[in-house]
Amino acid sequence: MPELAAPHDEQAADVEEAAADVLREVLLHQRRLRDGGCDGTVCDRCVRHHLDAVRAAMKTGRPLEFVLPAFPVKSPNPAKVLGHLPDTAEELALRFLDELCERIGKLYAPGAVITICSDGRVFNDLLGVSDEHVTGYARALDNMIAEAGASRLRTFALDDVHRDAGHEEMRAKLTDGYAPSLDELRTEVRGGGAPLAMYRGITRFMLEDLSGPHYAGTRSALQRRCRDLAYRVIQRSRAWGNLLDGIFPDAVRLSIHPQPCGTEKIGILLAETPDAWLTPWHSVAVEVGGRFTLMKRAEAEAAGALPVFRGGRPTHYVLEPAARACA
Numbered sequence: 001m002p003e004l005a006a007p008h009d010e011q012a013a014d015v016e017e018a019a020a021d022v023l024r025e026v027l028l029h030q031r032r033l034r035d036g037g038c039d040g041t042v043c044d045r046c047v048r049h050h051l052d053a054v055r056a057a058m059k060t061g062r063p064l065e066f067v068l069p070a071f072p073v074k075s076p077n078p079a080k081v082l083g084h085l086p087d088t089a090e091e092l093a094l095r096f097l098d099e100l101c102e103r104i105g106k107l108y109a110p111g112a113v114i115t116i117c118s119d120g121r122v123f124n125d126l127l128g129v130s131d132e133h134v135t136g137y138a139r140a141l142d143n144m145i146a147e148a149g150a151s152r153l154r155t156f157a158l159d160d161v162h163r164d165a166g167h168e169e170m171r172a173k174l175t176d177g178y179a180p181s182l183d184e185l186r187t188e189v190r191g192g193g194a195p196l197a198m199y200r201g202i203t204r205f206m207l208e209d210l211s212g213p214h215y216a217g218t219r220s221a222l223q224r225r226c227r228d229l230a231y232r233v234i235q236r237s238r239a240w241g242n243l244l245d246g247i248f249p250d251a252v253r254l255s256i257h258p259q260p261c262g263t264e265k266i267g268i269l270l271a272e273t274p275d276a277w278l279t280p281w282h283s284v285a286v287e288v289g290g291r292f293t294l295m296k297r298a299e300a301e302a303a304g305a306l307p308v309f310r311g312g313r314p315t316h317y318v319l320e321p322a323a324r325a326c327a
């Protein structure tokens with residue numbers, strides 16, 4: 001009966017329209033790969049690429065679920081961060097993510113949740129970060145989410161997969177069960193494009209993280225070590241992603257790394273930063289003229305930023321515009 005078809009089509013058109021609106025809201029904060037092929041303030045090709053998955057999830061009438069592997073552990077380099085616990089840099093990012101879900105709730109009534117899949121336990125041994133620091137960071141992050149009332153955020157970690165295993169054993173099980181071989185990854189990186197950009201970005205982070213004041217060797221030896229470690233970090237990250245795909249099959253995958261246009265994951269910026277690779281756990285939050293940005297700690301201090309203390313602990317910096325002009 002044609003007269004019954006109209007409301008159904010209208011409903012379908014509503015979901016179609018709302019799904020595109022939800023994606024545009026997310027893609028306003030897209031972290032893009034330079035020369036990755038995205039175009040416009042919001043990339044239409046990326047909207048179209050993810051439309052089917054978002055529409056299918058919305059047709060269930062349940063909250064839209066995003067998965068974000070992120071918030072691993074603080075960088076071990078004191079020139080980049082304030083310490084090993086989350087601080088204002090993380091707090092701002094958590095609030096941003098929760099508010100993003102809130103805005104999605106205005107476009108799609110059941111709303112959205114973001115599951116932060118903390119990957120600290122996945123590769124902390126490669127960074128030379130202790131398992132105790134991973135545990136401390138994760139607990140403090142959970143407390144921060146609760147205190148901020150960020151009710152649309154969840155956390156998930158390797159500890160939730162293997163509750164009774166030791167940390168080394170957890171990592172071994174992950175690699176054995178889900179990781180591509182290092183040879184496969186080397187072939188991918190040699191092919192150039194996004195895998196090469198990822199490899200270079202991770203190598204740069206490893207170099208920065210491991211070249212702190214405690215490092216006594218030569219620069220070239222460190223570079224060799226970091227190139228090898230970068231492959232292992234990518235291998236573990238890939239394994240973690242594969243495991244998460246199985247646990248959250250219907251979720252939309254977000255990433256803190258810049259992504260090429262129209263691929264499986266959406267790269268997302270967690271804060272204003274001039275460096276598309278900088279994250280809250282590799283930097284400090286700096287308030288400049290009432291707005292926050294992320295900077296490496298040494299750069300913030302060199303620019304004349306002053307630390308702000310809360311509960312006896314430095315949490316972020318303030319940079320007076322006059323100090324910035326002199327720097």
Ligand SMILES: [Zn+2]
Pocket residue numbers: 037038039043044045046047260261262
């Ligand atoms: Zn795009």
